[in-house]
Amino acid sequence: MNPxxxxxxxxxxxxxxxxxxxxxxxxxxxxxxxxVVDRCTECLACIEVCPADAIHQQPPMRGREAT
Ligand code: SF4
Ligand code: SF4
Incomplete structure (x- = not known):
């Protein structure tokens, strides 16, 4: 699970x-x-530093979990 x-x-x-x-x-x-574990506050600092553009923010799932 990744909240x-x-x-x-x-x-x-x-x-x-x-x-x-x-x-x-x-x-x-x-x-x-x-x-990413559930301590993440979604500050997005990691997205800024990733040289491979491998980190993204996706819209929260509503009513079901991401797989
Ligand atoms: S740096 Fe990335 S993983 Fe850490 S709290 Fe911010 S968004 Fe979450
Ligand atoms: S390449 Fe991988 S280890 Fe390096 S900042 Fe991006 S996600 Fe993190």
């Missing part, structure tokens, strides 16, 4: 910049790319 609207896609090159940028430590290392 944040911030998502990371496969363009991630694993540089780790987002991990050290997030003020909430809401990005955690995972198998293929970092994952």
């Amino acid at each position: 944040s609207t911030v998502v990371i896609d496969r363009r991630c090159v694993g540089c780790g910049l987002c991990l050290i940028t997030c003020p909430e430590h809401a990005l955690v290392p995972a198998r293929h790319h970092p994952e």
Whole structure:
């Protein structure tokens, strides 16, 4: 489950910049790319620093969860 609207896609090159940028430590290392956990406040700082344009904000799902 990912309650944040911030998502990371496969363009991630694993540089780790987002991990050290997030003020909430809401990005955690995972198998293929970092994952956003529910501490995310949607400040969007990570989107600004990602050199691969791999982080995006998607509209909140209404009535159902993203898969
Ligand atoms: S949007 Fe802000 S709080 Fe959320 S993961 Fe990115 S840097 Fe962290
Ligand atoms: S800043 Fe972008 S490319 Fe670097 S680890 Fe985070 S999502 Fe991946």
